[in-house]
Amino acid sequence: MQIHDVVVAGFGPSGIALAAAIEDHDDAHPGARPADAAYLERAATSAWQPNQVLPGTDIQHHFLRDLATPRDPRSRFGFTNFLLQSGRFYPFTLLGGYVSRLEWSEYVQWAAAQVRQPAEYHREVLRVEPVADSDGTVRTARVVSRDPRDGAVHEHLGRNVVLATGHVPYIPEVFREDLGERVFHASEFLPRMNALREKTGQSLRFAVIGGGQTAGEIILYLAGELPDARIHSLVRHGGFKMYELGHFSNEAYFPTETDYVYGLEGPAREQALAHARATNYAALDPDVSTALYQAAYQDRLTGTNRLHLHRRLEVTDVAVAGDGVRLTTNEVYTGEAGSIDADAVILCTGYEEPKFPESLQPFAPYLSYDTDGRLDVTREYRARTVDHCTVGLYLDGITEWRHGIASATSFSQMAAKAETVHNDLRATLARQLQSHPATLVS
Numbered sequence: 001m002q003i004h005d006v007v008v009a010g011f012g013p014s015g016i017a018l019a020a021a022i023e024d025h026d027d028a029h030p031g032a033r034p035a036d037a038a039y040l041e042r043a044a045t046s047a048w049q050p051n052q053v054l055p056g057t058d059i060q061h062h063f064l065r066d067l068a069t070p071r072d073p074r075s076r077f078g079f080t081n082f083l084l085q086s087g088r089f090y091p092f093t094l095l096g097g098y099v100s101r102l103e104w105s106e107y108v109q110w111a112a113a114q115v116r117q118p119a120e121y122h123r124e125v126l127r128v129e130p131v132a133d134s135d136g137t138v139r140t141a142r143v144v145s146r147d148p149r150d151g152a153v154h155e156h157l158g159r160n161v162v163l164a165t166g167h168v169p170y171i172p173e174v175f176r177e178d179l180g181e182r183v184f185h186a187s188e189f190l191p192r193m194n195a196l197r198e199k200t201g202q203s204l205r206f207a208v209i210g211g212g213q214t215a216g217e218i219i220l221y222l223a224g225e226l227p228d229a230r231i232h233s234l235v236r237h238g239g240f241k242m243y244e245l246g247h248f249s250n251e252a253y254f255p256t257e258t259d260y261v262y263g264l265e266g267p268a269r270e271q272a273l274a275h276a277r278a279t280n281y282a283a284l285d286p287d288v289s290t291a292l293y294q295a296a297y298q299d300r301l302t303g304t305n306r307l308h309l310h311r312r313l314e315v316t317d318v319a320v321a322g323d324g325v326r327l328t329t330n331e332v333y334t335g336e337a338g339s340i341d342a343d344a345v346i347l348c349t350g351y352e353e354p355k356f357p358e359s360l361q362p363f364a365p366y367l368s369y370d371t372d373g374r375l376d377v378t379r380e381y382r383a384r385t386v387d388h389c390t391v392g393l394y395l396d397g398i399t400e401w402r403h404g405i406a407s408a409t410s411f412s413q414m415a416a417k418a419e420t421v422h423n424d425l426r427a428t429l430a431r432q433l434q435s436h437p438a439t440l441v442s
């Protein structure tokens with residue numbers, strides 16, 4: 001079986017940005033040996049956040065912070081090239097920099113299609129296993145994946161592996177048992193909604209849990225799309241907040257800040273991350289905050305009374321019965337008990353980072369750990385390994401805990417992160433090929 005230079009798990013923005021860095025480098029060095037990469041993606045396409053591309057939503061970052069421009073403004077993978085190729089360059093310049101989520105999702109898919117090495121879709125990576133040579137040294141990883149359509153198992157060998165599998169939906173404990181067609185996370189929003197509408201029509205009662213941008217967008221979407229729907233919004237604090245949009249605090253997304261955060265130790269680093277969170281999590285952007293407040297005001301003005309924005313309310317119990325869901329609630333400060341009945345409960349409860357990527361479990365004995373027992377990850381996003389393992393294992397977009405706010409769920413450093421991973425990958429590969437040229441093909 002062929003041993004790839006690198007096997008990349010996940011072909012969303014982080015995986016595509018890395019592929020762009022790899023191919024740009026190969027293009028710039030035509031005489032050199034090109035990198036041999038395999039890209040495995042669980043989904044059928046590289047569509048970006050496909051279940052949450054709602055009409056009227058836009059991106060939260062500057063469009064120049066795309067998959068390639070901050071690394072190399074001449075890259076063929078940049079957003080401006082996408083605009084040129086799609087014939088929208090001049091019309092775009094009249095929009096004042098506004099980019100809808102729909103257009104960004106198209107751009108991400110376009111960029112994925114520009115990668116010469118075709119990605120393998122319908123490949124869910126299950127395990128990354130060490131393959132020991134006869135001298136006991138692990139120089140290769142076996143990446144085991146499954147086709148979600150038929151369960152068929154596939155294997156790829158790589159000298160290096162990049163996990164670019166993103167964050168996973170966070171489901172609070174109280175909702176876990178009742179997940180299904182009536183209680184679901186926002187990451188499943190559009191398909192679940194379409195199924196629900198087909199089954200039950202327009203006149204539905206919703207409970208939207210959470211106080212972040214996704215909750216705001218979903219409430220506005222429901223209010224606009226379903227004129228007969230009744231919507232309950234539940235937030236645990238004093239009401240929807242706005243992102244911290246100050247110029248200075250948003251320098252948290254500059255690569256130099258990643259250097260700074262990476263240099264901090266445990267508690268100090270956690271504190272720095274906690275401060276930066278207000279720039280990106282659990283809050284609304286000004287457009288959505290304004291639109292939501294106007295919608296609530298209009299609702300009161302007209303006496304329509306279908307938009308109920310509950311603050312300081314937490315859910316203590318969930319009971320799904322027949323076609324409905326009953327939420328038992330608790331007022332956070334007074335302790336007053338109550339209940340809300342809904343036809344569907346939408347969990348806008350965010351995402352979490354895996355503490356240890358499950359698929360890396362077979363490699364656990366070959367990895368190094370810090371004093372807190374967490375993976376020892378370099379500034380270049382490589383998990384440090386023991387001496388008798390030469391495989392480069394990269395965590396791309398899943399080390400917010402280590403590198404800070406800009407390194408995971410943001411486009412701000414997507415290209416810079418790809419460049420850092422790519423440079424380290426090339427150096428690792430050069431060492432591997434020099435010490436073991438025979439492993440080129442097994």
Ligand SMILES: Cc1cc2nc3c(=O)[nH]c(=O)nc-3n(C[C@H](O)[C@H](O)[C@H](O)COP(=O)(O)OP(=O)(O)OC[C@H]3O[C@@H](n4cnc5c(N)ncnc54)[C@H](O)[C@@H]3O)c2cc1C
Pocket residue numbers: 009010011012013014015040041042043046048049052058059060061123124125126164165166167214396397408409410411412
């Ligand atoms: C609704 C929404 C809007 C957002 N808007 C913005 C924005 O405007 N600006 C911004 O900077 N950030 C935004 N974000 C943050 C978002 O996380 C990043 O934009 C970006 O998607 C991160 O890219 P990623 O490739 O690291 O992770 P993901 O986008 O999560 O991509 C991971 C990929 O890996 C695949 N995958 C997962 N597990 C496996 C597996 N086991 N095997 C194979 N493939 C796998 C997934 O299918 C996916 O394609 C938004 C997030 C959400 C949820």
